[in-house]
Amino acid sequence: MAASDAHKGDVSMRNAFGSVLAFLILLLIGVLAFSIRLFSVIKYESVIHEFDPYFNYRVTQFLTKNGIYDFWNWFDDRTWYPLGRVIGGTVYPGLTLTAGTLYWLLNSLNIPLSVETVCVFTAPIFSAFASWATYLLTKEVKGVGAGLTAAALLAMVPSYISRSVAGSYDNEAVAIFALIFTFYLYLKTLNTGSLFYATLNSLSYFYMVCSWGGYTFIINLIPMHVLLCIVTGRYSSRLYIAYAPLVVLGTLLAALVPVVGFNAVMTSEHFASFLVFIIIHVVALVYYIKGILSPKMFKVALALVVSVGLAVCFAMVAVLIALVASSPTKGWSGRSLSLLDPTYASKYIPIIASVSEHQPPTWPSYFMDINVLAFLIPAGIIACFSPLSDASSFVVLYIVLSVYFSGVMVRLMLVLAPAACILSGIALSQAFDVFTRSIKFQLPSLSDHSHIDAGDASSENVVLDDTIKTDKSEDTPKERTTKRSKKKEKEPVEKPPSKSQLKKRLSVLPFEASIVAVFLLVLLVAFYVVHCVWAAAEAYSAPSIVLTSHSNDGLHVFDDFREAYAWLSHNTDVDDKVASWWDYGYQTTAMANRTVIVDNNTWNNTHIATVGTAMSSPEKAAWEIFHSLDVKYVLVVFGGLVGYPSDDINKFLWMVRIGGGVFPHIKEPDYLRDDGKAFDRVRRTEIGKKYFKLTHFEEVFTTHHWMVRIYKLKPPKNRIRGKNKRSKSKTSSTTTSKRKGTRRNPF
């Protein structure tokens, strides 16, 4: 097919062939990105995962049922009882609207998929999009070859897989695509200077703002890059076009999202962009004046402008400081502050520190999540510096910042992953470029095919990408066959050296070294593929509401959570309130359809502290707190029987800390005594109190493996007992009955 055309030696035909191939490869990358995320569906079932996705799923159900206006104005009275939550104004609607649109589209095409199915598969679909966006972004930086390599790497990077397996219906699923695509459009505008792309960029930024709070990363990274360009003397009108419309349009659009609203102009996260906006105008003015004045006049004007400009700048800074001081959050939000100062959260905000994904990552988690990319990044950075362009400097800045952020919060590893893929793609692409060229020029036996311009980076990289593909396609036989055939078609292209590029012979490496290096690189990439597939299949596919364990006597499935929620939905009254630690709030509302006191949207610290206090109080005090909140049932998670480690005992110290943060009578040292007698299998320690009886609560349901236990609040006693002690009356009764027995026998 296309291969025979390529043999004609027509350069344009070769380019056409290359782009068709690139298109096919991209398509396959998309398929790969989608299918590698289906392990969770195959190994478990098509089900929504974890905690937050259940909320998103519930919101999506509401959206598809009631339409967008009701969604916007939705006041949810089933969470945060009795405060309620204005969902429409406190949620990032991007994900929900995306899945809702998808659902609506499919149903209007008479494809009757359920909302749940659409939600489950949204993340894999968008990870395919994200791969393609990575291709586009990297293409802007280093050409098609690097783009394809980066896209292939991103399609299976474990860090991203962890947040986008089928069923992981969370904001990040679409936000990573939006993030990469926004960066791509920024670089595209920067490279072309087209106002069209600048407008698209703003829209893409708007989508990102809709989708995820991580949009502040964009609105800080891009100004930093602009500042970098200005400082390094790279100011151009393209830079201006790339930046100024983004700030103006982007801020206006961001303010349209209810959850952001005036925050777009009032919180410190956005101030950097405004400051840079002013600076770029000053710089533009300076360049303009420089253009119309003679050099001497310009010097005079410069002195004047600098003095005036400094004064204006000081005024601006003063205004900004005043704004910061008067803004409602007193500057930065807690999460942003904990980004700048990694110890901030653990010191001041236990509720942020208590979330495991807000903890700093450990070194193994880098290896787990980005694997060999960690070693390729430095090479990628070097490749970006030769030569340094606007686009490549952006990528370098991106990786530097994201490495820092990922070091602060393990969750932001997700932002690091695309940058790592892009730079590794560049590094791999450049390396293969050099090595294959060296091999090619030193294969004289094949010099009779002298018609091909093999130096062309794009076709070259298509080839090397092919080699990667062959390695990774072990798992899907169908893909392998197509790949193999394509590789065979491609081989003649690969081998012939080009006479027109003889001048490049000077930079070739020794033949044997190149062969070995290519082999080693392929091995490296193969290892990466193996690791990614393993991570997708084993590490990141568990839905966390269904647990499995392998033991000697086979596979055990722990479906206790759904058992408990089903019990709640079938056995309790519709308006009953269920209290639990906030982790289980979203699941309870979504699966059991019962009102909860607190949930995973941790907006009200006092309310969570109240529940934390109740959980860490003695029985009577806890009963009173729960009763004042109209709670009927208390749901606790207990892993001691089957060895489920992340149960409520595990979280208990956080309940104490969060409760103690608001109610000072709860003190952490009071809960750190060790007088254990019974045995807890998870923590392999003995527990303190055994054989206790509850007086104000009663157990109403325990799941099969004891993982979820539901307690009911007993109603207040119908009668109040007198003072006479029962034990006393018992003892006296025995004595008196003897006495009376002797005196009179009633029978």
Place this chain on the structure above:
Amino acid sequence: MSKKLIVLFLGLIPLLCTCFSPDTPSDRRVLVLLDDFAIKSSHSIFFNNLKSRGFDLDFKLAHDPTISLQRYGQYLYDALILFSPTIERFGGSIDAAAILDFVDSGHDLIVAASSNASDLIREIATECGVDFDEDFSAMVIDHSGYAVSATEGDHTLIASDDFIKSDVILGREKIKAPVLFQGIGHSLNPSNSLVLKVLSASPSAYSANPNSKLTSPPSLTGTSISLVSVVQARNNARILISGSLSMFSNRFFQSDVQKAGSPTKHDKSGNEQFLTELSKWVFHERGHLKAVNVKHHKIGEVDEPALYRINDDLEYSVELYEWSGKDWEPYVANDVQVQFYMMSPYVLKTLSTDNKGYYFTSFKVPDVYGVFQFKVEYERLGYTSLSLSKQIPVRPFRHNEYERFIPAAYPYYGAAFSMMAGFFIFTAVHLYHK
């Protein structure tokens, strides 16, 4: 055949419905447990009084092995009278726990003890919040408030007129004569809000064994001794506990009474009036309230909304009735309040009434959204407690319910439009005026 059965059954339905109707809170079937059947005749005035009010009395010996309170999970009786102070163990399936379960499922109980009350009776009383004197031989003795009688006794027969001041419990008519009492006293825990002292001893009374000399100060003295107490449990079951069985007897009912130190001699003791009125209260012939037709809606509308918006004006109404023993009569009071409650009351209003049982008010929903409750917590002495709560969410404004144009923002509108116009003119000039 089957058709006939169905017809029969259909005919029975209204009958069954009237039987179990919650609309008649008065008791009908009463089980009376006696120590021996002599009490049936010696206390016949009290029993006949009950019978004449329509009660169906079932007399059984307390140790009769066939007695039972329930069959197939249904209670056979609406109330229980324990006139068996010395019983150590009930016959049949009845024990203290069964009796307390009977009370906890909303049934009424009259317990009469006497000077040698058994542990069983004491335990039942204690569970209800009444502590009889722990000394088994103790009786209430009052050397200044005793009833004058022909034989100078040990002053254990006392005449008391220290009643609770409540028309609901003791009826509107004032009890003229003192009540004769002979038996043991009990004390109540002051922190117990459910139990009420109906007849208390005089300040000079004390509880001790009349046949022995006092060696130590008596544990119960003065007005802290309660002679007759009533308990209204949280489920509105009512319990009457008396330290004296003989105060129900014909002899005490008919005896003349003269309180020591008092010149007036009454021909007839107050026992009959006192116990009749008290039994009316205990058997829910008085002081039983019900609330019906709890309604709320926006002013100008009729239907009850699923939720309100902040700053809505709403009307709340409820109808309160009191059971008179025969039918429901409008309850009239001016102190019924409604709360609009979310963790604390945001609105607290006294309801207006039309004196026909209809209570209503209107107020503005506060400027706070959340899940509110309409709460009526009406607890008055002697009346059953009314606790109504109805959950209602209050939502914030919808996006299109805010004011569209704010006067204060006109400078901004002006700025925006003048900017647009200025930009247009500038563009035109810049492009076409070279």
